[in-house]
Amino acid sequence: MTVATCNSKSRASSSLLHTPSADGDSCTHPRVIGEECDNCGEYVGPDYGFYFGYMLEGLRLSPGEAARLSEMETRRLFKQKKLVLVLDIDHTRVHSVADKDLNTEEKSFLLENGGSLNDCLFTLESIGLLVKLRPFARTFLKQVSTMFEMYLYTRGERRYALDVTELLDPEATYFGDRIISREDVPAGFKTLDMVLGHKNSVLIVDDTESVWPKDKENLILIERYDYFAKKSTTTSHRYCENGTDESEFAGSLAKVLKVVKAVHEMYFESITVRRRNVRFILRLLRSSILEGCTLYYDNADHEANRVCLMAKEMGAKCSMERNSRTVTHLVSFEDDTEDISWAVQEKKFLVNPWWIAAAYYSWERQQEEEFPVADVMLDSS
Ligand SMILES: [Mg+2]
Ligand SMILES: [Zn+2]
Known part of the structure; x- marks a missing residue:
C-alpha cells in the first residue's frame, strides 16, 4: 500500500476579484470581508450576500456582484469553448474509510493485494483515512479539463478536500482555488450561488441529489461508489471485501464522461441562446x-x-x-x-x-x- 503525504495548498485569491470599487456615496456593498463592506467600511452583518470564502478569507459578494462576476466568467470561458463543472468527492470520485473501520475480509484482501492498488489506494496519515480512487477518476479529470473549468464541492472538511485534491490533481492544474468544503457551506446544502458562472453553463456531478435543493436541473446524478463496506448503502457493491472493483471503461465515470461531452458539444453547437443552456440540454437528452x-x-x-x-x-x-x-x-x-x-x-x-x-x-x-x-x-x- 502506498502512503502519500499531502500538504495543504495556500489559498490563492482570484484575479477576478480585483474589480473597480463602487462610488462611496452610493455604495451597494458589492464585496464584504468579514462583516464589513470592503469598499465603504459599513457593517453589514454576518449573513450578507453569498459566501466566497474559499477564494479569499471571509469574502462575501452581494447577489448583484456575484451575478456580474458570473456573467464575466461565463463570457471569458465561452471564448475558450469551456463550461463549468462542479464535482463532488465522496462516493462520486473516491470512497474513504477510517483504518479502524475496515472489516476482516477487507483487511486480508488489502494485506494480500494492496501492492497492486498502489496508484489508486492511499493513506492520509494526518487524518487516519484510507482513500480509494474510483476507477477512471484521473482519466475523467484529464478529459473534461479541456472542456470545463472545474470546481470541487464537498461537505467534507477542508483539510480532507485539499488532501484528496492532491491525490487527484498532484500538479494542481485542474482546480486552482476552486475547492469548496464544509467550512464554506454554512447552510448545510450545496448551492451554485457559490460558484462563479451563469447557471445556464454549469454542470454538477454528484451521487446525492438531496444536497442540491435549488440546482437539481444542473445535476447529472452518478451511481454511488462504495468500495468499502463501512457507510456503503448496498451489499452488492462492497468491492473491497469481494476483491473486485467497478469497471474502469464501462463504469459510472466513463458513462458520465459521455454525457458531459454530449452536453458540451450541444451547447457550443446551439445557435439560439435559449438552447445554449445546460438545463435545457440535460432535460432534452434525458427525456428521450x-x-x-x-x-x-x-x-x-x-x-x-x-x-x-x-x-x-x-x-x-x-x-x-x-x-x-x-x-x-x-x-x-x-x-x-x-x-x-x-x-x-x-x-x-x-x-x-x-x-x-x-x-x-x-x-x-x-x-x-x-x-x-x-x-x-x-x-x-
Ligand atoms: Mg457524495
Ligand atoms: Zn459599501
Whole structure:
C-alpha cells in the first residue's frame, strides 16, 4: 500500500476579484470581508450576500456582484469553448474509510493485494483515512479539463478536500482555488450561488441529489461508489471485501464522461441562446431515454416514488391502469402474481425497478432481460 503525504495548498485569491470599487456615496456593498463592506467600511452583518470564502478569507459578494462576476466568467470561458463543472468527492470520485473501520475480509484482501492498488489506494496519515480512487477518476479529470473549468464541492472538511485534491490533481492544474468544503457551506446544502458562472453553463456531478435543493436541473446524478463496506448503502457493491472493483471503461465515470461531452458539444453547437443552456440540454437528452415506453407499476402508491419520477423525466408515460393496448412494461415492485401473469400473457416487458434507475445513471435504455423479476415469481405465474 502506498502512503502519500499531502500538504495543504495556500489559498490563492482570484484575479477576478480585483474589480473597480463602487462610488462611496452610493455604495451597494458589492464585496464584504468579514462583516464589513470592503469598499465603504459599513457593517453589514454576518449573513450578507453569498459566501466566497474559499477564494479569499471571509469574502462575501452581494447577489448583484456575484451575478456580474458570473456573467464575466461565463463570457471569458465561452471564448475558450469551456463550461463549468462542479464535482463532488465522496462516493462520486473516491470512497474513504477510517483504518479502524475496515472489516476482516477487507483487511486480508488489502494485506494480500494492496501492492497492486498502489496508484489508486492511499493513506492520509494526518487524518487516519484510507482513500480509494474510483476507477477512471484521473482519466475523467484529464478529459473534461479541456472542456470545463472545474470546481470541487464537498461537505467534507477542508483539510480532507485539499488532501484528496492532491491525490487527484498532484500538479494542481485542474482546480486552482476552486475547492469548496464544509467550512464554506454554512447552510448545510450545496448551492451554485457559490460558484462563479451563469447557471445556464454549469454542470454538477454528484451521487446525492438531496444536497442540491435549488440546482437539481444542473445535476447529472452518478451511481454511488462504495468500495468499502463501512457507510456503503448496498451489499452488492462492497468491492473491497469481494476483491473486485467497478469497471474502469464501462463504469459510472466513463458513462458520465459521455454525457458531459454530449452536453458540451450541444451547447457550443446551439445557435439560439435559449438552447445554449445546460438545463435545457440535460432535460432534452434525458427525456428521450425511455421515449415510447408506457409503464404500469404493480403498486399505485409507488407512483410518487422517486423511481417513477425518474421514468417520467426520461420520457416514459406512466399508466394508472393495466391497459393491454397502451402499456409496454410492467415494473414489478410488489411480486403481485396476478399482474405478472397478465404481463406474461400479454407479452409485455416485465422488469424490476432497477431497470429505471440503471437507465437514469447510464443515460441509455437498458436491456429488459437484464432486469428480471425474481425467477420464483415467474415460476408461480
Ligand atoms: Mg457524495
Ligand atoms: Zn459599501
